[in-house]
Amino acid sequence: DTGVSQNPRHKITKRGQNVTFRCDPISEHNRLYWYRQTLGQGPEFLTYFQNEAQLEKSRLLSDRFSAERPKGSFSTLEIQRTEQGDSAMYLCASSLGPNGYTFGSGTRLTVV
Amino acid sequence: SQQGEEDPQALSIQEGENATMNCSYKTSINNLQWYRQNSGRGLVHLILIRSNEREKHSGRLRVTLDTSKKSSSLLITASRAADTASYFCATDKENTDKLIFGTGTRLQVFP
Numbered sequence: 587d588t589g590v591s592q593n594p595r596h597k598i599t600k601r602g603q604n605v606t607f608r609c610d611p612i613s614e615h616n617r618l619y620w621y622r623q624t625l626g627q628g629p630e631f632l633t634y635f636q637n638e639a640q641l642e643k644s645r646l647l648s649d650r651f652s653a654e655r656p657k658g659s660f661s662t663l664e665i666q667r668t669e670q671g672d673s674a675m676y677l678c679a680s681s682l683g684p685n686g687y688t689f690g691s692g693t694r695l696t697v698v
Numbered sequence: 699s700q701q702g703e704e705d706p707q708a709l710s711i712q713e714g715e716n717a718t719m720n721c722s723y724k725t726s727i728n729n730l731q732w733y734r735q736n737s738g739r740g741l742v743h744l745i746l747i748r749s750n751e752r753e754k755h756s757g758r759l760r761v762t763l764d765t766s767k768k769s770s771s772l773l774i775t776a777s778r779a780a781d782t783a784s785y786f787c788a789t790d791k792e793n794t795d796k797l798i799f800g801t802g803t804r805l806q807v808f809p
Contacts, residue, residue: 590740592740617795619796619797621799626802627801627802628786628788628799628800628801628802629741629786629799630799631796631797631798634795634796636795641795642794642795642796675738677740677741679740679741684728684729684790684795685746686731686743686746687731687733687741687743687797688743689733689740689741689742689743690740691739691740692739692740694738
């Protein structure tokens with residue numbers, strides 16, 4: 587499979603727990619993006635990496651959110667002390683340069 | 699925050715008809731892209747039009763861009779039931795690499 591892979595597909599967690607999502611981009615893509623999407627809305631930008639460097643973070647990314655891309659390949663997005671408002675689809679995308687993105691299928695988070 | 703807004707929010711048509719969706723954005727851009735999303739899935743890139751282009755075609759898709767009006771349109775000709783999905787425009791602001799997505803148009807094509 588040469589697409590963008592996200593794991594897990596679904597995550598149900600209790601409020602206050604920590605969760606971590608993983609994204610494996612297309613191998614030759616140097617840029618990796620995280621977005622969040624709630625029902626009926628377009629994806630909202632969270633953060634972006636070029637290789638291992640995190641170049642931009644949205645104001646949406648509170649102190650409870652952290653993202654890493656340690657070796658410039660896969661990335662993780664961690665949410666600490668989850669809140670019900672964190673329930674959303676978390677989408678990862680990768681690209682080679684400023685061209686069209688390839689998105690993964692997303693991780694749907696439900697905080698109960 | 700959303701950069702673009704799509705119009706209409708929802709569109710229902712019969713198979714064989716054409717579907718037109720519009721997108722407006724706020725700032726200067728390098729390019730504008732259209733994406734499709736089936737329910738509960740990731741987005742699929744459809745077409746990219748650069749700021750110095752006015753029209754682009756790909757199969758049954760036709761995209762126009764008017765930078766003076768900061769608007770774009772996506773036309774799907776001879777629609778099929780399989781075209782049922784949400785369609786989003788996305789823009790990259792000059793000097794940034796991130797895409798900002800609009801609110802989407804939900805298209806339903808009835809057989």
